[in-house]
Amino acid sequence: MGIFLFLIALLLFCGFASLLRIKGNNLIGIMGPIAAFAGGMPTVFTMLVSKSYIQQSINFPFPFGLCNFEFDIVSAIFMIPLLLIGMTAAFYGGCICKPEHAVPGRPIWFFFNLLMAGIMLILVSANTLMFLLGWEIMSWSSFFLICTYHRKNEVRTAGIIYFIATHIGVLLIITAFLLLQGQVEDFNFSSFLIPESGIASVIFILALIGFGAKAGLVPFHVWLPEAHPAAPGYISAVLSGVMCKVGIYGIVRILLLMPEHQPWWGWILLLLGAISAVYGIILALAQQDFKRLLAYSTVENLGIISMGLGMGVLAAEYDMPDISRLFFVGSALHVINHAIFKGLLFMAAGSILNQTGEHDLNRLGGLLKRMPSTATFMLIGCAAICGLPPFNGFIGEFVIFTQGLECLTHESWYLPAAAVLMLTALGLTGGLAMVCFSKLAGIILLGEPRSRAAEDCIPVNPGLRFPLGILAGLCLCLGIFLPLLLSDFMAWKISLIFIILIVLCTGLYFWRRKLAASAHNRTGITWDCGYVGGSNRIQYTGSGLVQPLTRFFKPLMLRKKSVKIPSGIFPDKGRWSIIYDDLILDAGYRQLFDAIKNICFKLRWIQSGHLNRYILYIALVLILLLIWELL
Amino acid sequence: MNLFIVFFNVALAMLAAPLMWGITYRVKAWFAGRHGPPLLQLYYDIAKLMRRGCVYSRTTTPIFKIAPAVCLGSVLVALILMPGAGISSWFGFKGDLILLIYLLGIGRFFMVLAALDTGSPFEGMGAAREIQFAAFIEPSFILVMAVVGTSGGGLSLSSLFGGTGYHNIASTILAAGAMMMIYLVENARIPFDDPDTHLELTMIHEVMILDHSGPDLALMHYASSLKVWLYGMLVVMIALPTIGLFPFWLYWCALLVGISLVAVITGIIESAMARFALLDIPHILLGIFGMALLSLAFLLYR
Numbered sequence: 001m002g003i004f005l006f007l008i009a010l011l012l013f014c015g016f017a018s019l020l021r022i023k024g025n026n027l028i029g030i031m032g033p034i035a036a037f038a039g040g041m042p043t044v045f046t047m048l049v050s051k052s053y054i055q056q057s058i059n060f061p062f063p064f065g066l067c068n069f070e071f072d073i074v075s076a077i078f079m080i081p082l083l084l085i086g087m088t089a090a091f092y093g094g095c096i097c098k099p100e101h102a103v104p105g106r107p108i109w110f111f112f113n114l115l116m117a118g119i120m121l122i123l124v125s126a127n128t129l130m131f132l133l134g135w136e137i138m139s140w141s142s143f144f145l146i147c148t149y150h151r152k153n154e155v156r157t158a159g160i161i162y163f164i165a166t167h168i169g170v171l172l173i174i175t176a177f178l179l180l181q182g183q184v185e186d187f188n189f190s191s192f193l194i195p196e197s198g199i200a201s202v203i204f205i206l207a208l209i210g211f212g213a214k215a216g217l218v219p220f221h222v223w224l225p226e227a228h229p230a231a232p233g234y235i236s237a238v239l240s241g242v243m244c245k246v247g248i249y250g251i252v253r254i255l256l257l258m259p260e261h262q263p264w265w266g267w268i269l270l271l272l273g274a275i276s277a278v279y280g281i282i283l284a285l286a287q288q289d290f291k292r293l294l295a296y297s298t299v300e301n302l303g304i305i306s307m308g309l310g311m312g313v314l315a316a317e318y319d320m321p322d323i324s325r326l327f328f329v330g331s332a333l334h335v336i337n338h339a340i341f342k343g344l345l346f347m348a349a350g351s352i353l354n355q356t357g358e359h360d361l362n363r364l365g366g367l368l369k370r371m372p373s374t375a376t377f378m379l380i381g382c383a384a385i386c387g388l389p390p391f392n393g394f395i396g397e398f399v400i401f402t403q404g405l406e407c408l409t410h411e412s413w414y415l416p417a418a419a420v421l422m423l424t425a426l427g428l429t430g431g432l433a434m435v436c437f438s439k440l441a442g443i444i445l446l447g448e449p450r451s452r453a454a455e456d457c458i459p460v461n462p463g464l465r466f467p468l469g470i471l472a473g474l475c476l477c478l479g480i481f482l483p484l485l486l487s488d489f490m491a492w493k494i495s496l497i498f499i500i501l502i503v504l505c506t507g508l509y510f511w512r513r514k515l516a517a518s519a520h521n522r523t524g525i526t527w528d529c530g531y532v533g534g535s536n537r538i539q540y541t542g543s544g545l546v547q548p549l550t551r552f553f554k555p556l557m558l559r560k561k562s563v564k565i566p567s568g569i570f571p572d573k574g575r576w577s578i579i580y581d582d583l584i585l586d587a588g589y590r591q592l593f594d595a596i597k598n599i600c601f602k603l604r605w606i607q608s609g610h611l612n613r614y615i616l617y618i619a620l621v622l623i624l625l626l627i628w629e630l631l
Numbered sequence: 632m633n634l635f636i637v638f639f640n641v642a643l644a645m646l647a648a649p650l651m652w653g654i655t656y657r658v659k660a661w662f663a664g665r666h667g668p669p670l671l672q673l674y675y676d677i678a679k680l681m682r683r684g685c686v687y688s689r690t691t692t693p694i695f696k697i698a699p700a701v702c703l704g705s706v707l708v709a710l711i712l713m714p715g716a717g718i719s720s721w722f723g724f725k726g727d728l729i730l731l732i733y734l735l736g737i738g739r740f741f742m743v744l745a746a747l748d749t750g751s752p753f754e755g756m757g758a759a760r761e762i763q764f765a766a767f768i769e770p771s772f773i774l775v776m777a778v779v780g781t782s783g784g785g786l787s788l789s790s791l792f793g794g795t796g797y798h799n800i801a802s803t804i805l806a807a808g809a810m811m812m813i814y815l816v817e818n819a820r821i822p823f824d825d826p827d828t829h830l831e832l833t834m835i836h837e838v839m840i841l842d843h844s845g846p847d848l849a850l851m852h853y854a855s856s857l858k859v860w861l862y863g864m865l866v867v868m869i870a871l872p873t874i875g876l877f878p879f880w881l882y883w884c885a886l887l888v889g890i891s892l893v894a895v896i897t898g899i900i901e902s903a904m905a906r907f908a909l910l911d912i913p914h915i916l917l918g919i920f921g922m923a924l925l926s927l928a929f930l931l932y933r
Binding site: 365366368383386387388389394398401405406408409416420424427431432434435438443446448491494496497500505506507508511512515516519520521523524527529534538539540545546547548549552 | 682751
């Protein structure tokens with residue numbers, strides 16, 4: 001336990017030291033997360049192996065009092081993405097030496113270390129005040145990290161949306177904790193009351209919305225697709241891979257703090273998860289900005305995790321404890337795996353953005369030849385996120401799928417109905433994810449470049465291979481070896497089959513190469529049916545690739561079409577574009593906030609600017625208070 | 632014994648799979664009043680292509696060369712999971728039916744990437760359609776697998792033989808019907824795709840391998856014929872659960888006859904029907920999902 005408190009102090013120290021105007025201050029900032037990884041990982045592993053539980057109480061000065069810290073298996077699971085992605089992102093950030101990244105260097109490392117310290121504090125605290133303190137540190141520092149390029153207008157908008165979303169969220173979380181707290185002396189989780197079922201449901205709903213807003217569950221996800229593209233790639237990796245997971249951690253913690261659950265909580269989690277997964281992936285595949293695509297895919301993956309949690313709660317309520325436990329295991333595996341491949345994808349996307357300066361994937365292409373290492377790692381990430389064997393995305397989804405099948409045979413019809421819903425949603429999500437990521441990989445990395453920027457792009461700094469390579473290697477290694485940890489299945493067979501798959505495919509590849517080498521081979525252009533006037537723009541675009549699907553799912557998205565037809569005697573350039581935007585943000589929240597703004601404007605006569613009127617208000621309030629006191 | 636099953640499954644598939652192509656085309660030719668290609672035509676094609684050289688586009692990357700190997704490798708690994716003669720495969724385990732679906736997904740992922748790798752607009756078009764249909768068919772496939780897993784108990788492919796008969800005739804018929812449809816969609820057959828029309832009109836699978844040549848094309852053809860075999864096997868096993876009670880040798884003969892029958896039915900459908908309009912296909916795929924859901928509902932209703 002002490003190691004984590006020490007690491008929090010170390011991270012804070014590194015953060016503040018990186019602000020100093022001394023030589024090597026950036027290096028100090030980078031060393032913080034790396035030291036945290038080196039120091040924290042052994043403890044996490046011992047915890048996971050021994051499945052034990054550490055607790056420590058420390059007496060802090062007023063207002064904290066005696067604070068409890070706990071480190072259990074749930075904290076350990078969420079600690080892995082924090083340490084791993086924190087370390088690789090810091091490594092990545094340190095290797096980037098382009099001028100536009102070097103300018104905001106010092107504050108970036110300050111806030112980066114603060115963010116990690118805040119999340120670590122959340123994960124180890126068993127005390128409301130400490131938890132909320134960590135939560136606020138996390139929210140504030142991530143706000144500043146999102147606003148790294150604050151000179152751009154859209155970045156400021158994104159920052160403000162995030163700011164509002166996170167503060168509405170924290171308001172609900174504080175209310176939930178206050179309700180759970182009741183009238184007791186200290187703020188430790190251990191002294192919480194056991195709430196009656198009505199209050200417990202209110203607490204659960206408040207916490208679900210508050211934490212769900214951080215996790216990015218639909219319809220509380222609106223900040224996420226704005227914030228992730230605004231931040232630099234390695235910051236997005238931490239936001240998506242780690243910070244969103246803290247929202248899930250909060251939901252799990254609240255479920256663990258309340259001894260009795262209602263079946264409909266499970267249904268709500270399942271439904272929110274299913275909606276997030278399907279809606280997230282549909283919007284992801286319609287996006288043209290590849291970082292927005294990744295952000296929506298985060299919504300999808302957190303939906304999958306939430307579905308697993310919901311089914312876990314439901315299965316526990318219907319007396320299937322083993323199956324329930326495996327649902328939670330599946331979700332936990334997906335938490336770790338998603339952090340790894342999404343971190344990888346965001347960092348690779350950041351490299352591509354740095355090298356080409358192009359947000360729009362329809363203007364890229366052919367990067368596998370131009371940035372071989374980054375592109376290969378990105379391909380591995382794409383295969384992993386589709387859940388394809390032998391990569392690590394498979395195992396979490398597999399466990400959730402199999403337990404869903406187990407639930408079908410239960411006597412009551414509620415659990416099979418929930419399982420059918422989950423299987424359908426997960427199946428559809430899997431299929432659509434394949435579309436989305438074949439688009440990402442196929443359009444950006446393969447084919448011919450569709451613009452000058454893509455054509456002239458040069459490989460990244462070789463140092464960047466290490467963080468991406470570590471994550472890509474983990475995608476493969478965890479894919480093969482994670483099944484060995486699941487003693488409930490004959491899961492070693494999965495590992496064996498994966499190894500056979502790799503050996504077989506490699507063997508076939510070399511056999512094919514040998515066959516082809518013995519014959520006469522030629523190179524030429526791609527077969528164009530005799531039409532030779534084509535340019536690179538003739539290739540299928542990402543939007544074209546998903547057009548059949550965007551057409552089908554049109555009612556779920558806001559379609560912004562702008563057409564400018566060349567006309568007149570001297571026509572200028574024509575233009576034609578379609579952008580698919582979020583219906584919930586544009587048609588939902590914007591309308592709601594506009595309505596609130598209108599009401600506020602109608603009340604502006606109260607604030608007239610005349611001093612004598614304000615004095616009248618004070619007098620009126622005093623008189624009202626007096627009357628109330630007298631009554 | 633269980634290892635023998637793996638051996639027999641893979642050996643029979645590798646030997647007999649290209650034959651199914653010949654059967655389908657002979658049936659189509661018979662309907663059209665033509666003589667048709669020899670039954671062994673695909674074997675000849677593959678043998679010829681194996682000896683030829685390749686033409687590579689300058690646009691392509693190693694992905695283009697890796698894809699054929701991965702397509703074939705993933706189908707072969709999927710085949711080793713299949714049970715046979717009432718016995719589970721040595722590699723079979725609880726949940727292997729989910730792994731089967733994902734293994735078939737890898738082949739598709741790489742085929743789509745190889746198509747996009749050429750930068751050809753035709754192949755992009757084929758890829759777009761292929762992944763769209765695959766995305767819509769995946770929930771149906773999973774529900775059919777759920778029917779398979781729960782009807783025999785054990786949640787694995789070996790529960791294809793778990794039932795000693797028809798527990799629930801309506802469920803079995805619907806599941807077999809849905810599986811037949813999935814077979815037609817996934818193997819790009821009429822009424823979902825027409826493999827014989829000209830390039831840009833309708834083709835999905837054929838257009839995606841337009842740039843492959845020589846041994847690459849041979850591996851692609853062989854992989855897709857093995858895929859036909861695998862899906863045919865699933866159709867036969869779902870429609871005839873009692874096949875698992877047959878004696879060992881009779882089982883393999885019955886399987887061969889059953890899959891040939893599926894190939895004949897494919898030929899009849901292709902001769903009797905036109906392709907659906909491309910934009911209607913998603914709605915029809917939703918209909919298949921309805922079938923699979925109904926099949927599961929009949930099975931679970933007590």
